[in-house]
Amino acid sequence: MNPLFSLGKVLIIMGLVIAGIGLLFVFMPKVPWLGKLPGDILIEKNNFRFYFPIGTCIIISIILTLLFYLFKK
Numbered sequence: 001m002n003p004l005f006s007l008g009k010v011l012i013i014m015g016l017v018i019a020g021i022g023l024l025f026v027f028m029p030k031v032p033w034l035g036k037l038p039g040d041i042l043i044e045k046n047n048f049r050f051y052f053p054i055g056t057c058i059i060i061s062i063i064l065t066l067l068f069y070l071f072k073k
Contacts, residue, residue, distance in 0.1 A: 039055030
């Protein structure tokens, strides 16, 4: 197989992934529950804010795992 053809495939896939991430940033504010799930940690002090979305990360990980599993076959 031609190595440039393989590189082309990788670049197309990377472009699609970047476009998908961009769409997530555009539509994320429209999903009210995203980022406010049980398990998300939010600590607010005077001039300090720490946010760690553990619950949201687990849900996104499960969804991506299922999608990759379905498209692998």
